[in-house]
Amino acid sequence: MPSCIIIGAGMTGLTAARVLQQNGWNITMLDKGRGVGGRMATRRISEARADHGAQYFTARTAEFQQFIAELTQAGIVREWALQDTEHRDLSFRHPRFIGVEGMTGIAKYLARPLTVHTGERAIQLSGDEKGCTILTESQHTYHADNLILTIPAPQALALLNNSSISFPSSEPNVFEAIEYAPCFAVMVLLKGGSSIPAPGVLKFDQGPVAWVADNFQKGISTLTSITIHASAAYSRQHLEEDLTVVGNQLIEYLDEWISKEQIESFQVHRWRYSLAVKCFPKAFIAYKTPFSLLLGGDGFGQSNVEGAFQSGLQMAHFLLDS
Numbered sequence: 001m002p003s004c005i006i007i008g009a010g011m012t013g014l015t016a017a018r019v020l021q022q023n024g025w026n027i028t029m030l031d032k033g034r035g036v037g038g039r040m041a042t043r044r045i046s047e048a049r050a051d052h053g054a055q056y057f058t059a060r061t062a063e064f065q066q067f068i069a070e071l072t073q074a075g076i077v078r079e080w081a082l083q084d085t086e087h088r089d090l091s092f093r094h095p096r097f098i099g100v101e102g103m104t105g106i107a108k109y110l111a112r113p114l115t116v117h118t119g120e121r122a123i124q125l126s127g128d129e130k131g132c133t134i135l136t137e138s139q140h141t142y143h144a145d146n147l148i149l150t151i152p153a154p155q156a157l158a159l160l161n162n163s164s165i166s167f168p169s170s171e172p173n174v175f176e177a178i179e180y181a182p183c184f185a186v187m188v189l190l191k192g193g194s195s196i197p198a199p200g201v202l203k204f205d206q207g208p209v210a211w212v213a214d215n216f217q218k219g220i221s222t223l224t225s226i227t228i229h230a231s232a233a234y235s236r237q238h239l240e241e242d243l244t245v246v247g248n249q250l251i252e253y254l255d256e257w258i259s260k261e262q263i264e265s266f267q268v269h270r271w272r273y274s275l276a277v278k279c280f281p282k283a284f285i286a287y288k289t290p291f292s293l294l295l296g297g298d299g300f301g302q303s304n305v306e307g308a309f310q311s312g313l314q315m316a317h318f319l320l321d322s
């Protein structure tokens, strides 16, 4: 039975794993996080929920539409009717989809038939004609015939630099082609409802805040929690700043909608890699090193949830065909 190690249990890795396992492959998944989903992330704050990574996604390709239809049928995904809003400045022309219980619910659904080793950070790769070996921070080793890396490109480069794998010099330097913007996400738990107008979304083209969503109005939380995403410019400028300072600054900017008296608590997450602002033009790249090593993720092709799905799907088909 052919085997593959997949590093990263976000949308890319889970999609690849699902297709390969359905075709009889033996899959080992490793993720450094406590759970699955990566940047499709939902956090519990007391009894409230907040999506603090991806907020929604579109489905433009036939394969992804088919996948979303399956998830909708299973009660995991539903449409967020943003295009019906009277707020024309929001200008959502295509349907937007969300996880019924938050974005993580989608990853958990995908992970159900898979074995995912969470809390396992890959720190070193090695290999020969017989396959690859992965060493994790907890000093476990994993072995398989093939390897798929789905972690953000700068992290993949650091991992490869710490490994005994050499790339053919004729290959273009894929890592120079990919660049991510950082993003601070603030999750605020409110006493009572928010004064953000229906459908519970604010978008800003300028200033420190780029996006605000009321997770109660979105329908994923029984209590009112607000997700604030800082702009890329603000996040870059304040990247190493204290998280509480950042949280207070971003909340203060929204005092028209969030008063200090309403705030029960807040948490801040620093995404060093949020959306890729420069992508490699193909959905993945494959190397023979001498085992098969595939690099993919949302830095390859299109930088969003659908792009990650396509990257995972295309890597799985490449391995099945080779």
Ligand SMILES: Cc1cc2nc3c(=O)[nH]c(=O)nc-3n(C[C@H](O)[C@H](O)[C@H](O)COP(=O)(O)OP(=O)(O)OC[C@H]3O[C@@H](n4cnc5c(N)ncnc54)[C@H](O)[C@@H]3O)c2cc1C
Pocket: 007, 008, 009, 010, 011, 012, 013, 030, 031, 032, 033, 036, 037, 038, 039, 040, 052, 053, 054, 055, 056, 057, 058, 120, 121, 122, 123, 150, 151, 152, 155, 159, 183, 185, 229, 271, 273, 274, 275, 296, 297, 298, 299, 303, 304, 305, 306, 308
């Ligand atoms: C703030 C924010 C807002 C966003 N908004 C949207 C949006 O509205 N719509 C949209 O479509 N997309 C959005 N995105 C982008 C979307 O979330 C990503 O494109 C997509 O989830 C990427 O999936 P992935 O599997 O490629 O990567 P990831 O989800 O990052 O998965 C990679 C996984 O690898 C793991 N990992 C990393 N290093 C190691 C290691 N050494 N060993 C083991 N595991 C490791 C990580 O823990 C992670 O789980 C947003 C992202 C962020 C952060």
